[in-house]
Amino acid sequence: KAGVTQTPRYLIKTRGQQVTLSCSPISGHRSVSWYQQTPGQGLQFLFEYFSETQRNKGNFPGRFSGRQFSNSRSEMNVSTLELGDSALYLCASSLAGAAEAFFGQGTRLTVV
Amino acid sequence: AQRVTQPEKLLSVFKGAPVELKCNYSYSGSPELFWYVQYSRQRLQLLLRHISRESIKGFTADLNKGETSFHLKKPFAQEEDSAMYYCALSPNFGNEKLTFGTGTRLTIIP
Numbered sequence: 001k002a003g004v005t006q007t008p009r010y011l012i013k014t015r016g017q018q019v020t021l022s023c024s025p026i027s028g029h030r031s032v033s034w035y036q037q038t039p040g041q042g043l044q045f046l047f048e049y050f051s052e053t054q055r056n057k058g059n060f061p062g063r064f065s066g067r068q069f070s071n072s073r074s075e076m077n078v079s080t081l082e083l084g085d086s087a088l089y090l091c092a093s094s095l096a097g098a099a100e101a102f103f104g105q106g107t108r109l110t111v112v
Numbered sequence: 113a114q115r116v117t118q119p120e121k122l123l124s125v126f127k128g129a130p131v132e133l134k135c136n137y138s139y140s141g142s143p144e145l146f147w148y149v150q151y152s153r154q155r156l157q158l159l160l161r162h163i164s165r166e167s168i169k170g171f172t173a174d175l176n177k178g179e180t181s182f183h184l185k186k187p188f189a190q191e192e193d194s195a196m197y198y199c200a201l202s203p204n205f206g207n208e209k210l211t212f213g214t215g216t217r218l219t220i221i222p
Contacts, residue, residue: 043215
């Protein structure tokens with residue numbers, strides 16, 4: 001079965017722009033989580049969606065938002081980009097009520 | 113709130129030597145603990161979880177509730193073990209989101 005798919009794989013944006021990242025979970029998985037991965041901070045939790053509802057939210061500013069569609073696909077949006085937003089953004093999906101997460105390959109965002 | 117600490121950012125070990133990657137956590141309830149691994153140019157993937165008590169690729173990890181630790185061990189390191197390792201915790205018997213440590217980059221010296 002297909003794994004978690006994230007698009008695009010690479011993005012270059014300028015400061016002040018906004019960006020939308022997409023994640024398609026494994027078929028049957030209803031929970032989608034987003035993480036920011038940087039060399040200095042490791043993996044930091046952004047938010048989790050389950051059945052189109054945000055279930056958990058990490059400690060990120062309001063510029064970071066997301067949503068989940070009825071087919072469980074999820075999007076993440078970052079507005080007013082800052083240089084510090086440059087990172088690898090990872091999406092993970094899991095079955096409802098199970099913590100084992102399956103990760104996508106990530107979207108590498110570079111803000112210049 | 114829960115917290116996961118991996119005290120070593122970098123760890124270098126000679127091939128054939130024992131490996132121990134440290135992980136400590138703080139959580140007052142019943143957590144489930146995991147180790148995830150990220151090999152070069154591959155996606156992050158589950159290595160093992162404490163509840164299954166398995167040995168994967170020669171690695172084992174024992175949950176020590178008294179010391180709140182979940183160290184990852186392997187008796188004889190292999191070159192293919194070089195990777196980034198993350199310890200993670202899920203509260204409430206594993207039914208909630210994962211909290212990750214900052215990771216340890218393991219390098220096996222040939």
